[in-house]
Amino acid sequence: MKNQKLLEKIIRAIMIIIGAVITAYGLEAVLIPNAVIDGGVTGISIMGAHLFGIPLGVFLFVLNIPFVYLGYKQVGKTFAIMSIVGIAALSISTVLLHNVETILGPEDPLLVVLAGGLLLGVGIGIVLRNGGALDGSEVLAVLLSRKIPFSVGDIILFINAFIFIGASFIFGLESALYSALTYYIAKNVIDIIQVGLEKSKSVRVVSRKSEEIGDAIQSRLGRGVTYSQGRGGFSNESTEILDCVINRMEENKLVSIIKDIDPGAFVVISDVSEVRGGSFKKRDIH
Structure with missing residues (x-):
């Protein structure tokens, strides 16, 4: 059992290193030569390296260390170790790939943004999916969200707004706008890498015909x-509640099934970040 857990951690560390190398390649071969930056600590590091002539890898490692310590205190030792592996791999990779050939030039700014965003998104997504982190701003955002009435996403957006404003003074307004677009593309790619294309949805149905709806869902959706x-708070009548998990492509069909059986049913559909266990795998109904 111990050997299996050790092997899993080694595989995760290897995947984190691969993700860090992909991210470093996106920075050194696409974004930095075209004066486009990323958000968070990485963006601050790129601006610092540009202003002071110090290697990017040094800034990345030094600036992220305090956030790794915060992650260790608040999240746990495994997260901190995996983050150190990722940050160290990213720092070393940016140094080794500093003179790599640039694959896109300034004459193709939209291709630069697209390619850079994809590479960053894939690299960071792989790291996050395996329990590590490459940027301390996410750890800071999680901690601040516990103290102030803003979500993690709002705080990261606020931090990056200041970073991109700073980039407009160093690299120019056009580069700052391209940097913001790159960040947006990378964020969406990260979500796809972490969640997958078939994003799951949780469905709750409150209806007097719950069993009939459930039978239809099982037979027509599998x-x-x-x-x-349950019991209605207003009517004080007992009722049956139905829960199931579907993917986003099945949402319209499920809503149609419910409307056909009980147009007055109360339906709540929400996103699910991860599904484990149970019998979620769809069976063949054809």
Whole structure:
């Protein structure tokens, strides 16, 4: 059992290193030569390296260390170790790839943004999916969200707004705008890498015809359902609640099924970041 856990950690560390190398290549071969930066600590490091002539890898490692310590205190030792592996790999890779051939020039700014965003998104997504981090701003945002009434996403957006404003003074307004677009593309690619293309959705249905709806979902969508008892707060009547998990491509069909059986049913559909266990895998219904 211990050997299996050790092997899993080694595989995760290797994947984190691969993700860090991909990120470094995106920075050194695409973005930095075209004066386009990333957000967070990485963006600050790129501006610092440009202003002071110090290697980017040095800034990346030094500036991220305090956030790794915060992550160790708040999240745990494994997260801190995996983050150190990722940050060290990113720092070393940026130094080794500093003189790599630039694959896109300033004459193709949109291709630069697209390619850079994709490479950053894939690299950072692989790292996050394996339990590490390459940028301390995310750790800071999580900690601040516990103290102030803003979400993690809002705080990261606020931090990056200041970083991109600073980039406009160093690299120019056009480069800052391209940097913001690159960050947006990378963020969406990260979500795809972490969650997958078939994003899951949780469905809760409150209806007097819950069993009939459940039978239709199982026969027409091939999804398992779970029933539980509830009581209406206003009517004080007992009712049956149906829960199931679908993918986003099945949402319209499910809504259609519910409307056909009970147009007055109360339906709540929400995004699910991860599904484990149970019998979520769709069975063949054809």
